[in-house]
Amino acid sequence: MENIRKKYEELLGFVPENIEKRLKLAALSDETDAIEIIEKYREKLIYRNPLDKKTQQLVHFALLIGGMHKEPAKLHAKGALKAGATVKELFGVCETAAITGGMPAFSMAVDCVFEAIENPG
Secondary structure (H helix, E strand, O other): OHHHHHHHHHHHOOOOHHHHHHHHHHHHOOOHHHHHHHHHHHHHHHHOOOOOHHHHHHHHHHHHHHOOOHHHHHHHHHHHHHOOOOHHHHHHHHHHHHHHHHHHHHHHHHHHHHHHHHOOO
């Protein structure tokens, strides 16, 4: 399970609380094999993807904003910064959210970017 934690630390700079819960529940239920399979799938889609890490994180952020999923969107805004995205690029996602999701999506995206800037990890 430490190898899983290490991947999240490399990607985001920390292990998100929901991932820690996932790992702990798998250990408590003796279902660590399931988590290993899920993480292998995730690893293929993220680490062996033609998009670079920064682009992936910006896309993750945009898709999560579009779905109005604030908590995971905050994680990926932080991940985008860690991967080299600029505040200007993140604001570009906010602007796009205004077009595709209206002002509620724009406002939520702005909140997420501020959270990422103020509390990077």
